[in-house]
Amino acid sequence: MLRQYELIDRVLSYDPDADEALLNRAYVFSLAAHGSQKRASGDPYFSHPIEVAGILTDLHLDDETIATAILHDTVEDTVATQEQIEKTFGPSVARLVDGVTKLSKIEAQSDNERAAENLRKFLLAMSDDIRVLLVKLADRLHNMRTLHHIAKPEKRRRIARETMDIYAPLAERIGMYEFMKEMQTIAFKELEPEAYDSINKRLEQMRKGGGDQVARIASGLRLLLGQKGIKAEVEGREKHPYSIWRKMTERHISFEQLSDVMAFRVIVDDVEQCYRALGLLHQRWPMVPGRFKDYISTPKRNGYRSLHTAVIHTERVRIEIQIRDRKMHAEAEFGVAAHWSYKAGGTIQPDVNARWIQDLVEILDHAASPEELLEHTRMAMYQDRIFAFTPQGELIQLPKGATPIDFAYAVHTDLGDQTVGAKINGRVVPLRTPIQNGDQVQILRSKAQEPQPSWMNFAATGKARAKIRRYVRNKEQAEMVALGRRFYDAVVARLPAQLAPDALDQAVKRLKLPDSDRLMEEIARGNLTDQQVMEALMPGSAGELAMRPRLPDPRAISMKGLTPGVAFTLAPCCTPVPGDRIVGVRHPDAPVVVHVIECPVLQAAPEEDWVDLAWGDGSEGGVARLQVIVRNQPGALGVMAGILGTQHANIVNLTLSQRDESFHTFDVLIEVQDVGHLMRILAALRAAEAVASAERTEPKAPLVA
Template identity: 85%
Template sequence: MLRQYELVDRVLSYDPTADEALLNRAYVFSMAAHGSQKRANGDPYFSHPIEVAGILTDLRLDDETIATAILHDTVEDTVATPEQIEKSFGPSVARLVDGVTKLSKIEAQSDNERAAENLRKFLLAMSDDIRVLLVKLADRLHNMRTLKFIPAEAKRRRIARETMDIYAPLAERIGMYEFMTEMQTLAFAELEPEAFDSITKRLEQLKRGGGDQVARIASGIRLLLSQKGIKAEVEGREKHPYSIWRKMTERHISFEQLSDVMAFRVIVDENEQCYRALGLLHERWPMVPGRFKDYISTPKRNGYRSLHTAVMHHERVRIEIQVRTQKMHAEAEFGVAAHWAYKAGGTIQPDVNSRWIRDLVEILDHAASPEELLEHTRMAMYQDRIFAFTPQGELIQLPKGATPVDFAYAVHTDLGDQTVGAKINGRVVPLRTEIKNGDQVQILRSKAQEPQAAWMGFAATGKARAKIRRFVRQKEQAEMIALGRRFYDAIVARMPAPLSSDALAEALKRLKLPDADRLMENIARGTIDDEHVMEALMPGSTGGLSAAVRRAPRSAISMKGLTPGVAFTLSACCTPVPGDRIVGVRRHDAAVEVHVIECPVLQAAPEEDWVDLAWGDSSEGGTGRLCVIVRNEPGSLGIMAGILGAQGANIVNINLSERDASFHTFQVVVEVHDVAHLMRILAALRAADAIVSAERLEPRAPLAA
């Protein structure tokens, strides 16, 4: 453990203006606060915050950050209070300590809830000052280094999984690759011990069998560049076990099939020398196609810059080479922390990180559950990025598999919400099209558009999925409230006497609901039945009413203004369309199912769950299912399709259900406006000589496979 004077000397060695008294006070305060507390390995607990502070001195961070590291566990694990911290060390340190204070361990929380709340706090805190995250990453790194001393395997695995899923990606997103690599390696050893041991042994065997192969190749690269007048530092190493394991699992190959287990860094003085060195390397050894990446002209979202390539070396091995300057190397090793050397005071908040941090904070606002928060943030933090351009030439970074919907939300939330189409490299494409590296993407928008639930099927970024989910939830809630008000009006109409002016307010108190909207939503979802509502509005009112009067609305409930698939669903068994006589079935905590009155499914539903429905003056149409028999003659299918097109009926699905020498039977699903439109389509089909018959399919008639 670092002694007090050693820690202070470290800070003063790179920052002579540091507040020595602040560091000394923090050291003494923390030691006294933690007292006789012990860690799992038997060491004094005080050793942990000092080691965390030592890690941060390697990053050359300021005195406030080092003091925060020393104090970061005092509020959570000792009797020290935030007020004491602020009084002794000032508001800035107190704010930082609060940002990294560990949450109380609530045993009732699930792992996901604990991880999500932890992440939520860090993201909010680091959006104000990135130093919060730097301290927390150092804290987690030291905890991972001592993870083996925790006796409970389940706890070790939980910490390792949380590290792999949250902290290592966070380190990557701010460019701290050394932190990321060590955390991944330590977590991998805990989560996959057999794979870790196997790969580690293979690497040792490879090292023994190849002698000083890494050193020989590094020396050869250094000599080649030196002969051409480029002074360069060349470092070589075998890849880390987790990196190798991930490639093996992604490519479904064995260790022996891996051809690139060695990586080299070439560090030069100037940007121009990076490209000169790259040219010499490609001239000397064949380049592996598709492996060159220029992160100097197009840096990663976290600000990382370097040239990446892979070549076939004459020792019959494929090697990866990164070429960068000294400054790029410092930023690659320490990420956002490296910027401290280039800023005089203030907080570290480089522009290169601001967008992804804002994206993550937006996700916090939109996540409805811990599971959803973790899903979206993991998407936003993980690597494997592609680059695409707006028509104006702005560079947008996205994960692999991203679509125009992701692109639109990455540019601006409003653009994502209003997306109706997209052009990639000048060609109109479906919104589910995957964007490729270097594509130019133009988003087509309309103010009348709104996010669609179907986009969740192909949106790849956490930001896009969070926005879509939030809109869908809000729309569902709004429509449920609107439908619930219509049910409520029908309930009031069945009351034995007019309600008083304060009846609704009193009913909310009896039902323990905060407002009328929550009541309406519960009515629509069927979580409160009509009789309970009547009793809450007028106690004793249901006693003198028959069951039929209590349960049956006096008039049909209009679905005007409601969207199919949100507050109500059009049943697939009978596919009702506007104009059909319809009945709704109310399911507990679900949307109302709409059936045609003849649907046999209604016979299985209790009659008290039925509700009389009406389409209303305007509706969005539906789908009609047809059975069409055509003659087995060339052009018959084209005639059927032509008639449907002429009648304005878009074909949704078509299946050949029966076939013989004379006739073909098709089951066709078409979009229609209403029953009258469907009847016109059937009449037009029946009038054609090539068509033997055309009928609407009866309810529950299955579509052919």
């Protein structure tokens, strides 16, 4: 464990103006607060915050951050209070300590809820001051270094999984790659011990078989560059076990098939020599196509800069090479900490683009559940990146597999909401088209557009998915309230007497709901029956009604203004379209399902779940199912398609269901405006000589088990 004077000497060695008294007070306060507490290893608990502070001195962080590291567990694990911290060390240190303090476990919460709530509070604190993240990562790194002292295997695995899912990606996102690699290696050893041991054995065998191959190749690289007048430091290493295992699983290959196990780092004096070194290496050895990346001209989102390439070396191995200057190397070693500069008074300000942190904070505002929050944040933190450009040349970084929808939301939320189309490299493409590295993307927008639920099928970023989900969720809630109010009016019309002015408020109280909107939503979702609503509005009124058979309501409820797929869904068995006589079926916690009145599926639904519905003026069209039999002659299919096009009917699906010598039978799904439109289409098809018959397919009978 570091002694008090050793820790302070470390800080003064890189910051002679550091507040020595502050560090001394923090050391003494923490030592007294933790007292006789022990860690799982048997060491004094106080050794942990001191080692965390020691890790941060390697990053040359300021005195407030070092003091925070020393104090970070005092509020949670001792009798010390936040007020004491603020009084003794000032508001800045107190705020940092509060941001780093771990939350107490809440027994009533599930693991996901607890993890999500911890992540929520942590990300908010991190967005306010990045030093919170630096202390937390150092805290987690030291905990991982001592993970083997924890006796319970399930606890070790839980900590390792949390580290792999959250803290290692966070370290990578701020460029602290050494932190990331060490955390991943320890977590991998705990989570996949057999794979870890197997890869280490293979690496050991490779060393024995090839001698000191890494040193030989590094010496050759250094010699080549030196002969051309480039003074370079060359470091070589084998990739760490988790990186090797991840490539093996992603590529579905064995260790023997993995050709790029060795990586080398070339450090030169300036940017010009970076590119000179790259040219010399490519002249000497063949480059591996597709493996060159220029992170100097297009830095990563965390500020990382370097040239990456892979070559086929003379020793018949493929090696990866990173080329950077000394400033880039410092940034790669220390990540975001390398961007901090000391200012008067001991305060420091970040000089790094932390837009990705703001993206995570936006996700916090849009996640509806702990599972959703964890899903979106992991997506935002833990994905390989590609680079794309706006027409104005602005660089946008996205995960692999991102689409124009993700690009639009990365530029601005409003642009994402209003997206109607996209051009990639000048060509109009579907919104689900994956963006490739280096593409130029132009988003076509309309103020009349709204986010579409179907976008969830191909949105890849956590930010885009969170925005779409929130919009759809809010729209669904608003439409459920509107639909529930229509159901409510129908129930009120069946009451035996007029309601008192405060009847609705009293009903909300009797049903123990927060407000009338929630009541309407529960009605629409089928969580309250008509009898329950009547009884809550007018106690005793539902008794006689429950004894009578339910009769069709002459006042059918209009669906005007409601969106298919949100407040209600159109049954796929009978595909109703505007103009059909329809009935809705309510299911608990689900949208109303709309059927044609003749649909056989209705026979299986209890009549008390039926709702009499009407389309209402201006209802949007639907999808109709047709069976069209055409003559087996050249051009018959073209005739059918031409008629549908002339009638402005978009073909959704076309299937050849039966064929013989004389006729071909097609099952066709088409978009129509209403029943009248459908009848005109059928009449036009039947009038064509190439068409033998055209009929709307009857509703399908329910399957019988």
